[in-house]
Amino acid sequence: MIKKNILWSFLSGVLPLLVGVFIFPLIVHAYGTERFGILAISWALVGYFSLFDMGLSRALTQVISDRVAKKLDETETVEITFTAFRIMWCLGVLGGAALWVIAPWLVNKILSDASVIKQETITLFTIVSVSIPFVVHTAALRGVMEALHLFKQASLIRLVLGMGTFLGPYIATFYSSSLEYAALALVLVRLVGWLLHLYVVRNSNFLKNKSSKFNYKWLRQLLAFGGWMSVSNVIGPLMVYLDRFLIAALLGASAVSYYVAPYEVVTKLWLIPASFTGVLFPIFAKEWEVNPSVAANILNKGIVYVLILLYPAVLIISIFSNEWLSLWLGTEFSLNGSNLVRWLSAGVLVNAVTQILFAKIQGAGRADWTAKLHLAELVPYWIFLWVALKLFGLQGAALAWFLRVTVDAVGMAYAVGKLNTLNYARIKMPMLALSVGLIPILLPILVENYIFRFSLIIITGLIYGFIVWKRLVKDGLSIKELKRL
Template sequence: MSDPRTNATMKHGKEQHALTNGRLLARNVVWNLLSQSAPMAAAVLTIPVLIAGIGTDRFGVFTLAWMVLGYFSLFDLGLGRALTKMVAEKLGRGLEQELPNLVGTALSLMMILGLLGTVSIVLISPSLVSHILKIPPEIQRESLYAFYMMAASLPFVISTAGLRGVMEAHQRFGKINVVRTVIGLYSLIGPVLVLPFSRSLVPVVAVVFVGRLVSWAIHMVLCLRTLPNLARGFAIRTELIGPLITFGGWMTLTNIINPLMVQMDRFAVGALISTAAVAYYTTPYELVTKFWFFSNAILGVMFPAFATSFVNDRERTALFFGRTVKYVFLILFPLTLGAVTLAPEVLTLWLGGDFARQSTYVMQCLALGVFLNGLAQVPSALIQGVGRPDLTFKLHMLELFPYLITAWFLIRGYGITGAALAWTARTALDLVLFFWGGRQILPECKETIRRLSWGLAGTLPLIGLGALPLGLAWRVAYLTVIMAAAPILIWQRILGTEEKNVLLNRFVNAWSRRFQHRAVAGLAVRTAAEATQSPLG
């Protein structure tokens, strides 16, 4: 007779492997990429129209309102990330029956905390609009209403992240990415459609607010379909609060610090220079940080995979980590080199000569920072996924005060270019600290870090050469040479034997299928010709 415990263990092992299957993870990464590609393309078209329609001051306020909303999302106390990690961990251990109570408790807490965040934003908005930010008096009233609407959406924004996290822990990326795509397009196109009727911030923000409500409702329906028993679990279970708050508390501290380092530069620009300068700084920032949609697409899938695999198979976790670093590097490097080399032309074509003169150096510097930060996000996801958010917070604290002091002096001395320099210097320190932390958590990743060090030693000078103020023809020629040589170097020095075999097999299979299709088509043609020539034809 078979042992029931042995059968259960085998079943659990198969379920865990299914959640970290390479093909499933790759397919989900593709889903993430597709869901962000359409909004990214739409942003290129709609942002210039929106700036022209509402003006740089209103657009600056619009981006600042978004940053306030993002910063106050820390009122979830880290429960969104904690929920994703704990759901993935329970799936890895075969404890699916515990999920409804866990998810219901987390979502209930997130809604309550979101309401507290709404009240906080409403209370500070008058001071922000009237005194702290240099907003022109003629648009202060509509700016205040814009902040109020952003505040009202906070509970839904916070709980939507929790709902999405539950689906991601189950590796159900297909449907949630369809929703993300539709809502993302709506949030970009909707404000532009308002412009023929009004150039005020109020209807522009109202359109975005409605989109957030619709997104929340759809995610709730999808989550209930994934966990049918969840409707009975929408109550706060006191015994589950402790584990959620313990993990989430460290995440909250990280969420307090991280926006200070990622977004405070724009507030400093607005306070020390002007809201118009915020637009000149934020616009290239928004362009180059879109590169993160590649790394975020990968890490959104790998975060729950790290949590699920680390429970029982650390060698598998190390394999995932190494490949994730490699793929993020291979994706971000050519994008960064292209952005640095062609920054003046890109800004001129997109936003005009004035923006190009003001923002070229900013874009080049920020592009390098995005490259470094995208790599640092991999060990950050690992550290959090295996349950050490306290280490993330401690590493950020080492960066915070040196960065704030550096940013203050550089912004005062060099304006928005100084802000970009300070931000990029911080990302370099971020990279070093987080890979050190990743090695402490997972010593098996030592070889990955060594390879990355050599890779950066070779590629950072190439990026620097791309920023030289040469003629367009020289820069295009340089970019062409590097891009032509890159595939050879990748094949010889970066890809492993297994990865080469996979690519070769797919290439051979693709050509084999193409040859078979041609052979079948040729046989059909010959058969038809013979039938036509036959007396019976």
């Protein structure tokens, strides 16, 4: 069942990735680099303001999973769910209103260079703000679906949303290249996603013929877990999306396009660790204390198989960044983004492992640890990002991001070891392999020679193949079993 759930989650990310690779050049061409840069920032805004759920969606997953496993009163469980739903609607409305209010300030103060399309940009942000309440409530509905292990349905809906995020703005260009139509398309996609989630949850046996009463007494239980998690949920994306705003402020909106286009492709590889974390989080929550050895082994396998699946793609994307960027978006993007892609690729690999560690820590109920780590990183990252942009331009933004996610990984590894020494023993070798594996990913930054890069990928590929083969033999996985995954 775990393998099937991971597979469904993985497949729901592959098709949007393929659609994005095909559609991205068409979107850039249709809107132009400046408008596309603004559109990319609107994607970031939706992603950030959706975290007005204050950690309640993940808290809901944990609470429901725990109560279902212990066969506690079903009416009370549903009551907790509807209490969370109502609170998250309020939080979503608050987030949407906040974005509506600050939209003119964002354009006039931070994106002042976009004066030619200033009103169009304000309208874009204003329209997009309408989707925030639906996005936040969608997170709550998805939390329920994950707790009930409805991963197949959740994955199919995620597939629709993922493709719609790219197809919506592109289809809108058939009517006009104005950002207003792109905003309407994005809102429509989010609304469809919300309706699909609502349909699945409403038609599950979980909510049938049970109380939909709102009860304040359950808020404390939800917020006890969600409070610290919300700190990570707010600060984490703030560090992720901050670079785009600083790039726009320091280098111009067009520069955002050169950064975001490769970023959106490279980070789509996160669909692999995301496929694991959504499934493993409830397992970690259940097993970390009762069966620490089992939980430590699952942690090890989660990290190892994320590295096995992700590393070849990251290596090829990095070593041949010049070639695929030039073929995909043209010479200008290749000149501006080849080394940038290499830093981003290395960061994606590091962060993929961090996501598994993150799921283990939060599954153990220690959301305060991850929140405190993110708080400690925030200001130093802001300062370093600003300095790196000033000194190295776009490549500086990617370098700063890579260093930040590396610090994050080290901190998470230390925290996992604090939970149980068994965890440290089981992650030691995968973390060492990760560190060594970063070397061939980053080497092309120093040596651009084509023969060197081609030799590098052959040598690294042979070493990778040997290590993976030994691991699969150790785990007793045959080729036939791998195909069934």
